Amino acid sequence: MIKLIKYISKEFISPFFMGLIGFIIFVSVELLYQLSDIIVRNKVGIDKLFILIAYHIPYFLVMGIPVGILFSIFWVLSRLSNDNEIIALQSLGIPSKRIVIPFLFLASILSIITFSLYDTIVPKSNMKAKEAISKYVYKNVEANIEMNKFVEVEKNKKYLYVRKIDKDSGTLYGLLLYEIDYAKTTVFHAEKAFKDKDKWYMENGRIFRLTDDGLLKLDITFKKLELDISKNVEEYLRFSKSPNDMTTNELKHKIEITQKLGGDASALIVGYQEKFSNSIAPIVIALLGVALSLFINLKSKSWSVISTFVLVVFYQGSGAWLSALGKEKILNPYLAPWLPNIFFGIVGITLFTLLDTRVAYKLIEPLKRIFGTIIILIVLSSHGFSEKVYIDSSNISIEGTRITFEGSTTINYKDSIIKAEKGYGILNNENKIIKANLYGKVIYIYDKKTIEASAMTVNFESKDVVLNNTYSIESFKNKKKKNVKIRVWSELSEKKTDEKVIFSKKIKITTCKKCVTYYIKASHATIYPEQFLIARDATLEFFGIPVFYFPFYFQSLAGEKDAPFIAAFAFKEDTVNISIKINHTFQNGSELSFSQEYARNVKKDTISQSLSYNYKIPFVLGTLAISNSIKDKAFSNLNFTLSNKLKKLDFSAILSHNFLYNSDKLSINFKNIETNLGKFSISSSLSWKNRKISNINFLNLTTPSLSKKYKKTFFKLNTTKIKITGPATKIFEAWKEKNVSINTSFDSKIYQKN
Known part of the structure; x- marks a missing residue:
């Protein structure tokens, strides 16, 4: 057993630090993203940003230890499974259940380290982080x-x-x-x-x-x-500290004082219990991770990364949610922080008990399907009334709980502006305006969008907006860079103050400037600004005469972007095809494209299905894309693409893994390189398998066609392709034995006078 512990420990260290460092980098970037507006506005130097991140690292470290453990477990066990080392251990009389012992031993050590950090370094570093934010970001360290x-x-x-x-x-x-x-x-x-x-x-x-x-x-x-x-x-x-800024002794003392004074100590109790429950998390995660990995027999390292992400989201997300319920006394504050450990611990013990039993073999396939479905759902899924309302009006009068506006009136709420000729509002017991009714040439401005209406009702508590007899313009640029304006009228429109989506009834839309030629009428419509418009029970009318009926009508408002939802049905050559495609752009600029297709041959009674995704992330050097597809349970290449469209060339670097042949390929491409002679393209690639080079393509050069007229003769050198390849060996040896091929053609023509 000692040899097994030493062997597993050696394999454990590298992936553990990979997962831990990856988590710290991720949350550090997320921290800077949350503070980005203030950082830019206050011109915070990069040296101060490093100080800010350094103070947060101890807290990120204790939060990332369970992530590193889980990632390392999946990574190590998938490698052992692929290399048949688990079978070898079983042949030596070591059962699968005993493999958990080295991981629990390592997790116990990390659990002690976690608590030590939580109770010593983390509280001090959190306070230093607050001081750094106040001093370097908000620039008011002396403003006590x-x-x-x-x-x-x-x-x-x-x-x-x-x-x-x-x-x-x-x-x-x-x-x-x-x-x-x-x-x-x-x-x-x-x-x-x-x-x-x-x-x-x-x-x-x-x-x-x-x-x-x-x-x-x-x-x-x-x-x-x-x-x-x-x-x-x-x-x-200076005297205020949050639970994360206090040691266990400080928290215990604070809880006692608060309870003696008759105050609510729920938040303090939750924070106190979290220090212990989070310290036990490495052991719970280790038990669950090993049992789950052995139970479903994870072999792919890609699935190891995805599985780590899924479990971390469930564990830490449920922990934050349950702790919040404990702080509000909806759950017992002593119990709430422990519930994730209890639940995941029970699941881990159950799976561990079922290992190598008949029940396990019956549950493996259903569990794999459920686990895969959860992953897909997570990939696809990814405020109270406290804002002030400012009212400016030519004449304001207050009578009881009613405040009346006469003359030119402007209401500022959050990022919205409302203008009207008159109206009235309702005040609550705290003299806050909770509802407003406005009339006469109402103009509602939000997020650079303007809606005109005859009347408007705003409920600031429920965040509901109702507009009567509206008119608005949705505009976008089409693929030809031409600005297209869609005019929209409706009898009634509804939306939330903190959302962009508009729900309208009895609408009329057209691109005609004077609306005398054609328009589309619909009973209901939903408008997603800058994305799309979808209407139900729509009719196309020319000069007021209905000519065509649409059960559903879709209009893209994204211009050159792909439509957010596409569904297609086709029947060809005895095969029924149903395809669905979803395109979504997130607020941070990242884009997800997901498609699924079913094909059934009614003659042969066969079914084929495929699923693919492409996720693009804005990156420092351009756009980073992750893409993959599955067809009939077979994975295609997993591609990581870094691309950028520069002023005079298009750059892309692609790293792909072939699951079928377990091989990898790296290619670098420079396309559309603009020169005085035309556009050139250059590419290079390297393929390897089991750490051995299988193919080298040193250079692929494509030149543009060149033409020249000399006196009466016209010369033309067609597109030239130069290719330099090498055999499957070491790079320097391959260069010595390289193969060079050049393909081109030449044309000439003599012009004569008639």
Whole structure:
């Protein structure tokens, strides 16, 4: 057993660090992505970014240890299975179940390391990270709240004054918040401010708004109102720490004090339990990973990566969700952080118990299908009312809970602007506007899109928008770079304030400027701006006369982009074909193209099905694409393509793995290289199998055709292809034995006068 532990440990180390480092890089990039707008706006230097990442690495490290363990288990066991080493161990009298012992031994060591980091280095580094963000990103490290002093909480915009600070309870007393704009000044005065469920609220206060000439425009009292500043109050208070910033002893002491004062300690209890449950995670993951890998007999390293991703999403995602429920007391805060470990531990023990039994052989195939389906679903799947509403109107009057606007009215909410001639709103007990009804030449502007309407209703609590008698224009550029405008009218349209999708009833659309030639009428339509429009029960009308009926009508609004959904049905040569294609562009610019096709030969009674995907990610050097396809349970090449369309050439580098022959190929291509003589293309490739070169293509050069007229003679050198290849051997030896081939042709013609 000692030899087995040493052997597995040696194989375990490299993939463990691959998975761990990969996870740290991923979450570091995600952190910078979340802070990207502020980083660019505040001009944070690259040296400060490295400091910021360095402070976060200890926390990323403890979160990434289970990922590295799981990835290493799948990687090592797939290699052992491919090389028949598991069978060899069984022939030596070592059962499959005993293979788990080395992994549990390593996981136990890593579990101790995890807890040590959680209770020593991580709390300190998290506090340092907060200070670094405040100092280098927000640039306000000195802007701490002090008694009887004004603090600038938003540059040149908001100033906060606090008369007294209770450091034991974290309550602020005698609070003033000045919000200064070029046309008005708003003053918030409250008796105290306190934290409740991760948000800060002011209590028992008034709101004053003054115009630029000093006249009082608004005076409203409130009982409770959210403290609206761009950053959390904790960024300005030295005494506040989150559970991740405290050791177990500090957390335990904080829980005792909070409970004695009658406060809610649920979040602290969850944080305390998380330090222990996350430390046990390596052991639970090791048990589950080994049992699952042996149970379904993973052999592909590609599936090892995918399986790691799926289980990590389930484990850490469920952990975050259940912990949130514990903080809200929906679940027991002592139990909530342990539920993922309990569930995944039970699954791991069950699979481990069933190994090498008859039941296992009956469950393997169904489990593989379920596991594959879950992976595909995850690949394909991938706020409360706290925003302020600002109203500017020529005449505002308040009577009870009703606020009336007369004259030119503008409402700013989130990133939306609403303009109308008149309207009224409804206030709640906290004097917040919860609903508005607007009339007369309503203009609704959001996300660079404008909708005109005769009337509009906005519910700021449910985030519902209803528009009557609307008119809007959807525009895009077609493949010929021509701007196309689609005019849309509807009797009723609905949408959410935080979503772009529009649901319309009784619509009429056309590309005709004056709408006198043709248009399409439909009972219902759904508009996805800059993506597509889909209508139901549509009729095409010319000069008001219906000429054609469409059960469904689809109109792309993405221009040169592929349609987001395509479904096709065909019958040819005794074969029924059904194909579905989905194209989706994510907010970060990445694109997913997924297609599935079924073909059934009714004469031979045979069925064939295929599935393919292509996922493109914006990359530093261009676009990184991952593509693969499956046909009748057989995998095709797995391709990783890095491409970029530059000004004078197109570049691409492709790394592919052939599952059928277990071979790999790397090719580099430069196409459409613009020169004074025309466009050239150059490519080179290298193929290998089992770490041995199988084919070398040093150079593929394609030249453009060249023509020249000299006096009465016209000369033309057609496209020339130069190819340099080598035998399957070492690179330098292959170059010595290279084979050069040149293919070209030459034409000439003499012109004579008649």
